[in-house]
Amino acid sequence: MNETIHWTENAQNMQADWGGDSRHPAPKHIQAITQISAEQAIQLMRQHTALLWRGDYHQGKQLLAAIKKRVRSKARIHTDFHKHRLQQAQHSRLFQLLLVEIQPQGILNNSRAPDIAAALNDVFGKPNQNALLLPLHLLLGYIGAYEWHKTGVSIPALQGQKIHVPYGVFSPVRGEYLELVAHAALPSACQTAWDIGTGSGVLAAILAQRGIPEIIATDNNPRAIVCAQANIERLGLNKQIHIQHTSLFPEGKADLIVCNPPWLPAKPSSDIETALYDPNHQMLKTFLENIRNHLSANGQVWLIMSDIAEHLGLRPSEALHQWIEAAGLKIIHKIDTQPTHQKAREQHHPLSYARNREITSLWQLGIQ
Ligand SMILES: C[S@@+](CC[C@H](N)C(=O)[O-])C[C@H]1O[C@@H](n2cnc3c(N)ncnc32)[C@H](O)[C@@H]1O
Structure with missing residues (x-):
């Protein structure tokens, strides 16, 4: 059973299933956004606020790439395996705080979004019945994996x-x-x-x-x-x-x-x-x-x-x-x-x- 997440958006109470990795707890604070700089996004994410991306799909991908680049370029280099992995896990948890909402049957309403239904079916085995909040980072992984699966x-x-x-x-x-x-x-x-x-x-x-x-x-x-x-x-x-x-x-x-x-x-x-x-x-x-x-x-x-x-x-x-x-x-x-x-x-x-x-x-x- 997926955990249900609640948030408020434009004074409306919203809810969706949490689609993130089961080892990461669902975020408690969610803020919907259509535009933000990578730096502001990182600041909010570091304060445990997940950002629900409502803007253009490709701009969302660019934002995620900019967040990753910035976080990684400022990170210390650890040659110790455990420290390196801990840092990777912390980064991955942070990157999972940029979310998109998937409507039932695998529909992504962001402008210029691709059809992702087949990729999601390939991962979950069936279409989602409820709205799903999914980290964009994971969604891109699913889409890539689906292409590899076919090839x-x-x-x-x-x-x-x-x-x-x-x-x-x-x-x-x-x-x-x-x-x-x-x-x-x-x-x-x-x-x-x-x-x-x-x-x-x-x-x-x-x-x-x-x-x-x-x-x-x-x-x-x-x-x-x-x-x-x-x-x-x-x-x-x-x-x-x-x-x-x-x-x-x-x-x-x-x-x-x-x-x-x-x-x-x-x-x-x-x-x-x-x-x-x-x-x-x-x-x-x-x-x-x-x-x-x-x-x-x-x-x-x-x-x-x-x-x-x-x-x-x-x-x-x-x-x-x-x-x-x-x-x-x-x-x-x-x-x-x-x-x-x-x-x-x-x-x-x-x-x-x-x-x-x-x-x-x-x-x-x-x-x-
Ligand atoms: C490194 S992968 C190897 C996969 C494949 N044999 C290959 O060489 O490409 C290790 C595999 O062991 C499986 N595995 C781990 N623990 C297992 C267990 N207790 N019983 C059966 N399979 C297990 C994992 O799910 C994974 O598919």
């Missing part, structure tokens, strides 16, 4: 076939790790495989194309389940791959268990960050602690991990080895790759000292 990401490891990824599901757009899964030597006589935390379903699809006859892919995010199912059907692999909405493992055992867990041990600060951040590496640890019960004799675990958490000082370099050993597993082989995406080469990002050194590995593990 899809071409996957070389799937012979260029596309994976379509909606808002809120991990996208394999930086896909070096996919090549590792496409080319690593499979365990002998591999008949069954699991893809734990399947996201878009991309790893399950690669395993299916490698000829494994029975694959189960799980995820605990309902958006990922819908997305993976759609991709698997689109690729015509639904006879080989079964998608299950569950936390971690299905029933039984498998010859190969693949997992690409969230890489950073930190608290997600928004609903869409749960694929990237996992407090205290909880998913990874639980995965490793229980894996032996699910592996058939001579079976293998393929764990995909980047070492970025080590470069950021969030995980001691020996920790992963220790967890693997404590799980009763041994390392059969480790294949490394370096990220080729632009962010990995950026020199001026506060965390570039870690990003520039990041290595992603496929750990092939067997029973000790």
Whole structure:
């Protein structure tokens, strides 16, 4: 159930559902505006007043861009991961205070506004029945995500076939790790495989194309389940791959268990960050602690991990080895790759000292 927000505008009592991220509380004070400078807007927002933009849509976008530029240019540079993230979260909370009102059925009444109904349906799964106050920052994210969802990401490891990824599901757009899964030597006589935390379903699809006859892919995010199912059907692999909405493992055992867990041990600060951040590496640890019960004799675990958490000082370099050993597993082989995406080469990002050194590995593990 969405929280209802009340405000007064032109001496009228108004109300709408709150459409912001569920981890951010709905704003208490709302002021409708049609014109304001970025500086004045920031001042009001810093006093916890949310601004409901009633002006021209494109001017609203320009205002948001000017607010972001101003706030970021004045911010201190933190090379410490936690301080950097805290600052990012504070900025994101501030940027969420510029709102637009969406009328029922996804209608935006600001002048020159585009038709956003399809983008909202793609995110929420159905048209909104009540008026909705939505941060413009989020709306722009939804529109961008909808375009990406339609376009899809071409996957070389799937012979260029596309994976379509909606808002809120991990996208394999930086896909070096996919090549590792496409080319690593499979365990002998591999008949069954699991893809734990399947996201878009991309790893399950690669395993299916490698000829494994029975694959189960799980995820605990309902958006990922819908997305993976759609991709698997689109690729015509639904006879080989079964998608299950569950936390971690299905029933039984498998010859190969693949997992690409969230890489950073930190608290997600928004609903869409749960694929990237996992407090205290909880998913990874639980995965490793229980894996032996699910592996058939001579079976293998393929764990995909980047070492970025080590470069950021969030995980001691020996920790992963220790967890693997404590799980009763041994390392059969480790294949490394370096990220080729632009962010990995950026020199001026506060965390570039870690990003520039990041290595992603496929750990092939067997029973000790
Ligand atoms: C880094 S993404 C990997 C997605 C996909 N396998 C890939 O490689 O592109 C991690 C995925 O694990 C899922 N996940 C996190 N905790 C989980 C759990 N306890 N059980 C199942 N899936 C989980 C997330 O929803 C997310 O889809």
